[in-house]
Amino acid sequence: MTILLTGGSRGKTSSRIARLLAQADIPFVVASRTVYDKVPYVQAQFDWEDKTTYSKLFADAKAKTGKPVSAVYLVPLENKNVGQQLRDFIDVAVKENNVSRIVLLSAASVEKGSFGWGEGHEHLVKLHEEVGLEYAVLRPSWFQENFSEFIYLPHIKNEGKIYSAMQDGPLPLISADDIAAVAFRTLTDPRPHNTDYILLGPTNWTYDEVAKILSDVVGKPITHVKQSKEEQVKFFISAGMREEYAHLMADLEAEYVASGAEGQLSSNAVVKVTGRPPKGFVEFALKNRQVWV
Ligand SMILES: NC(=O)c1ccc[n+]([C@@H]2O[C@H](COP(=O)([O-])OP(=O)(O)OC[C@H]3O[C@@H](n4cnc5c(N)ncnc54)[C@H](OP(=O)(O)O)[C@@H]3O)[C@@H](O)[C@H]2O)c1
Structure with missing residues (x-):
């Protein structure tokens, strides 16, 4: 498998997931608007606000790792277009690039179907039902x-x-370490989680x-x-x-x-997924x- 981490090498959660993947020797690519110096990982560029960069990102990740992307971690923006950006990106991933698993970072207060990240959540569930996409939605507190x-x-x-x-x-x-630990499991566990998790300290x-x-x-x-x-x-x-x-x-x-x-809010998802308390x-x-x- 090759995992694509949006949020880049400096994102609070993506940087920590990158460390976990590196330790586990699982191939991955980190992607954001910027390719940074002195980053020990494969990096690629894209811009959430420019739809034309989505397909190029998957081609670039494949060219750099020699393997197609199989799973994606999504760190969306916070703006009025984010619902459409998520639907577009997820469609490029699943329909054009055969990505089989997507994990979305959302927030504890955002329900499936609500404006913005909730629209991405809803789209993942729809593709799960229609084409068997494996998914998880992480809904952390601050x-x-x-x-x-x-x-x-x-x-x-x-x-x-x-x-x-x-x-x-x-x-x-909540600790970003705990969010990353849950993301790692939902991205790499052989059995898909196919659910959303509220993540609390x-x-x-x-x-x-x-x-x-x-x-x-x-x-x-x-x-x-x-x-x-x-x-x-x-x-x-x-x-x-x-x-x-x-x-x-x-x-x-x-x-x-x-x-x-x-x-x-109350949830025991961190301990349930990672086996250790937050x-x-x-x-x-x-x-x-x-x-x-
Ligand atoms: N922080 C919280 O308390 C909290 C709580 C719940 C949910 N969330 C959600 O978690 C997500 C991450 O938030 P965060 O504050 O923790 O940020 P973060 O992941 O620490 O940083 C955001 C990353 O996104 C990349 N980025 C920014 N604009 C981009 C663009 N146009 N295209 C591609 N990549 C872009 C940035 O890298 P470049 O600058 O290199 O592009 C940066 O590394 C957000 O959706 C946020 O609302 C956060």
Whole structure:
């Protein structure tokens, strides 16, 4: 088998799946808009926003590995076209390139058929029923690594501040390591999973509690700044996020997370699929202390 990982060599989940595949000696290609220097993996280029690059990606992956792609990990964008992008990409994979298994990264709050990633989820189920496509949909909560690899990082490090519109909303923060472990199993297990998994960390945390944990671990005060939705949109845009994504993320924070809805979820999927419990946030903070010092 050859596995195609979208999300590229630097994506929070795809980079970790790449490490697991390399350790298992399973051939794979990582793909995003960029071919990076000093990456020890086969890389290829494509752009979610340019449909003409999808077919070329499969041809390129085959040329570089000598084998056709058999399974794909999808890390979609967050924009208004993502449903169509997912349908187009999945069709190119399955109908033109005989890909037999697809694993989609979605989110805990996104149901099958709902706008965006839910449309991709629905399309996978449709192709499963029509042509026997093997699939899995991973539906994680917010990632622990948002504090160490995302736009919060420089503000935590330089100002001792975490800006959000989540107020006191609880989140079962999940480790990207656990998402990658579930992705690895769903991509490589001989028996297909053909289902969706809600992936949660072991504990609900508010961002006030996260700030307290990081303060204790780093040894300096880190505070949670509770912003309005409008302030959070401006923060995301000033941090480099595209306007459309900034609005979507701020809406999710202010209306969904702040309402407490994500804290109501429950799932044992990580332990069920990987055989080990999900990693906790304190363990994550201790392991990554250096990035905030
Ligand atoms: N972070 C969370 O808390 C969370 C929670 C639930 C679900 N999710 C979902 O998980 C997915 C990944 O989010 P993330 O923040 O963790 O990002 P990520 O995987 O760390 O990074 C996104 C990757 O996508 C690539 N990319 C960006 N634009 C692209 C384009 N036009 N075409 C091809 N590749 C492109 C980027 O590489 P290049 O720059 O090289 O193109 C980058 O490596 C998103 O759909 C997100 O909403 C995230």
